[in-house]
Amino acid sequence: MAGSASEYIKHHLQNLTYGKLPAGYERADGTVLEESTWTLAHTGQEASDMGFWALHIDSLGWAIGLGVLFLFLFRMAAKRATSGQPGGLQNFVEVMVEFVDNSVKETFHGKNKVIAPLALTIFCWVFLMNLMDLVPVDFLPQLFHMMGLEYMKVVPTTDVNVTLGMSLSVFALIIYYSLKVKGVGGFLGELTLHPFSSDNLFLKILLVPVNLLLEGVSLIAKPISLALRLFGNLYAGELIFILIALLPLWAQWTLSVPWAIFHILVITLQAFIFMMLTIVYLSMAHEDSH
Numbered sequence: 689m690a691g692s693a694s695e696y697i698k699h700h701l702q703n704l705t706y707g708k709l710p711a712g713y714e715r716a717d718g719t720v721l722e723e724s725t726w727t728l729a730h731t732g733q734e735a736s737d738m739g740f741w742a743l744h745i746d747s748l749g750w751a752i753g754l755g756v757l758f759l760f761l762f763r764m765a766a767k768r769a770t771s772g773q774p775g776g777l778q779n780f781v782e783v784m785v786e787f788v789d790n791s792v793k794e795t796f797h798g799k800n801k802v803i804a805p806l807a808l809t810i811f812c813w814v815f816l817m818n819l820m821d822l823v824p825v826d827f828l829p830q831l832f833h834m835m836g837l838e839y840m841k842v843v844p845t846t847d848v849n850v851t852l853g854m855s856l857s858v859f860a861l862i863i864y865y866s867l868k869v870k871g872v873g874g875f876l877g878e879l880t881l882h883p884f885s886s887d888n889l890f891l892k893i894l895l896v897p898v899n900l901l902l903e904g905v906s907l908i909a910k911p912i913s914l915a916l917r918l919f920g921n922l923y924a925g926e927l928i929f930i931l932i933a934l935l936p937l938w939a940q941w942t943l944s945v946p947w948a949i950f951h952i953l954v955i956t957l958q959a960f961i962f963m964m965l966t967i968v969y970l971s972m973a974h975e976d977s978h
Contacts, residue, residue, distance in 0.1 A: 693934050696930075696933075696934065697927075697930055697931075697934075698732060699829075699839070700825060700829065700841070700930050701841070701926075701927075701930070702732045702735065702839045702841070703735065703744040703745075703746055703747060703839060703841050703847060704728065704729075704744065704745045704746040704832075704837055704838075704839040704840055704841070705728065705729040705734075705735035705738060705742050705743065705744055705745070705839070706726065706727070706728050706729070706742065706743045706745050707726065707727075707729065707735070707738025707739065707741060707742030707743065708724055708725065708726050708727075708738060708739075708741065708742075709721055709724065709725055709727060709734065709737065709738060710724050711723045711724045713737070715730060715734065716730050716731045716733070716734065717730065728745075728837075729742070729839075730838060744841075744847055744849060744850075746839070746840050746841045746842065747841065747844045747847040747849065747850050748844075748850075750817070750820065750842055750843075750844050751817060751844040751850055754813065754816040754817055754820070754844070755813050755816075757816065758809070758812045758813055758816055761777065761781075762781055762812075764777065765777045765778050765780075765781040766781075784808065784811075784812065785808060788804060788807050788808040788811060788963070789804055791807065791963070791964065791967065792804045792807055792967055795964065795967045795968055795971060796967050796970065796971045796974075797971050797974070797975070798869070798970075798971060798974030798975070799974075800865070800970075800974065803967060803970055806861075806966070806970075807963050807966065807967055810854075810959075810962060810963045810966055811959050811960065811962075811963040812959075814845065814854075814918070814958070814959040814962050814963070815955065815956060815959035817843065817844045817845045817850075818843070818845055818922055818954075818955035818956075818958060818959055819955055820842045820843045820844070821843045821846070821922060821925055821926055821929065821951060821955065822948055822951065822952070822955070823842060824933075825926075825929050825930050825933045826933060828840055828842045829842075843922060843926055845918055845919065845922040845958075846919065846922045846923045846926045847919075848915065848916070848919045851914075851915040851916070851918045851919040852911070852915040852919075854914075854915070854962075855910075855911040855912070855914040855915035856911050856915075858910075858911065858914065858966050858969065858970075859910060859911035861970060861973075862907075862910065862969050862970060862972075862973045863973075865970060865973040865974055866878075866973040869973065869974050869975075869976055870976055874976065878903065879899065879900055879903045879904060879907070880896045880899050880900050880903075881896075881899060882899055882903060883899065883902065883903075884898060884899055885899075910965075910969055914962065914965055914966075917958070917961065917962075918958050918961075918962055921954055921958050922954075922955075922958065925951050925954055925955075928947060929944065929947070929948075929951075932944045932947065
């Protein structure tokens with residue numbers, strides 16, 4: 689694996705990437721490809737040269753796997769649910785459902801049966817992905833290295849592609865429900881007639897470009913801020929764990945344990961913020977301006 693401190697950090701921040709290399713490409717081991725080939729990147733440069741359509745196999749794998757784990761645990765709790773003395777898993781699931789349900793009731797002012805299950809899924813899924821940051825930084829990468837995989841990032845939310853993918857999905861729901869509840873005219877009216885308005889028709893028309901610019905920026909900023917907030921906090925946390933791992937063993941234990949305890953709060957808080965902002969944005973989308 690990596691040698692110097694710089695190489696060690698770069699190695700741990702590099703995703704396991706699968707993509708297409710063009711014909712004639714010279715790989716790190718000196719091999720020249722005779723034709724364009726879909727393959728795993730052997731170096732960070734190869735991953736970069738694969739371009740936009742390259743896939744981060746580790747981020748996708750861990751994200752999907754943790755999503756399946758969430759569904760499995762909650763389905764197991766639902767199948768074993770009893771009106772008698774509940775088990776630990778049922779108690780946990782009931783607490784989570786009640787917590788999310790109360791959050792939705794306090795924040796969401798429309799009527800939509802999708803919002804509560806969506807909020808529950810977001811909170812639990814993001815929390816599980818964030819929780820992977822507490823796994824020792826060398827454990828899983830070393831394990832997969834022994835299996836022949838050079839790179840392995842195990843925290844999906846430290847990949848901006850994952851956080852952007854989730855936030856763009858929320859953004860699509862915002863647009864969908866805005867159009868459904870307010871209609872095309874109502875939605876366009878929000879973008880062009882606010883925040884500045886006037887009873888004078890000429891002035892109202894004159895203010896349309898200004899309103900569209902301000903409201904358009906505000907609308908586009910929602911998914912971007914949603915994604916970058918989660919990504920930035922988890923990426924910074926992972927980087928600190930990597931820097932601690934470069935220290936002598938005694939210093940690692942001295943610093944990593946307090947940071948891990950503090951990071952538990954960050955992990956939970958970021959999952960909660962992502963969930964709450966999703967509820968708030970969708971509540972705004974359900975507000976009929978007529």
